[in-house]
Amino acid sequence: SYVLTQPPSVSVAPGQTARITCGGNNIGSKSVHWYQQKPGQAPVVVVYDDSDRPSGIPERFSGSNSGNTATLTISRVEAGDEADYYCQVWDSSSDHPVFGEGTKLTVL
Amino acid sequence: QVQLVQSGSELKKPGASVKVSCRASGYTFTSYAMNWVRQAPGQGLEWMAWINTNTGNPTYAQGFTGRFVFSLDTSVSTAYLQISSLKAEDTAVYYCARLDYYDSSGYADYWGQGTLVTVSS
Secondary structure, three states: OOOOEOOOEEEEOOOOOEEEEEEOOOHHHOOOEEEEEOOOOOOEEEEEOOOEOOOOOOOOEEEEEEOOEEEEEEOOOOHHHOEEEEEEEEEOOOOEEEEOOOEEEEEO | OOEEEEOOOEEEOOOOOEEEEEEEEOOOHHHOEEEEEEEOOOOOOEEEEEEOOOOOOEEEOOOOOOOEEEEEEHHHOEEEEEEOOOOHHHOEEEEEEEEEEEOOEEEEEEEOOOEEEEEOO
């Protein structure tokens, strides 16, 4: 099964830029999706297909994907961005989604 | 607007069964597949299965066969997850999520609110 690797935690000061990585073998050949989950809430997709944003998601959220690493970038971080973030791809060999282990974003 | 509304929290004893429902509205139920995702306390998201809502055919993750049954009632736009012979380690929040599946890829674009299943004697 395809494995996605995320750092357990990322910390950033308000107003700065947070970068959360998602590593996988040749992940650049796959579409990567990112979810935000705040405590006690269901996940919400913030970026899909590497870099597209659903309606209602601020432009501060962006994504990129190349080689063996995909990255979620959050610009001008706000206290309300503090959450767990998960990357996800489709494992074509087994025909199902795969999640990364998640990254806890702390706003200092 | 798209909504997925799940049934309420459940407290069950080990060995019992539980059935969680997920009622969809705001879209044509059979136009999108349905995911089920588990989240144990303090843990990450774990994909369980996705179900083709046209055929009812599920694709399971390893570890979610046997005691786990995924079904549909398309007449009421509802997906179900039934777990039998419950164990303490089944304690988790279970989410349904609509799957936007395309070109051998896909993601969960809408999620239910989650159903907490607690297994305790």
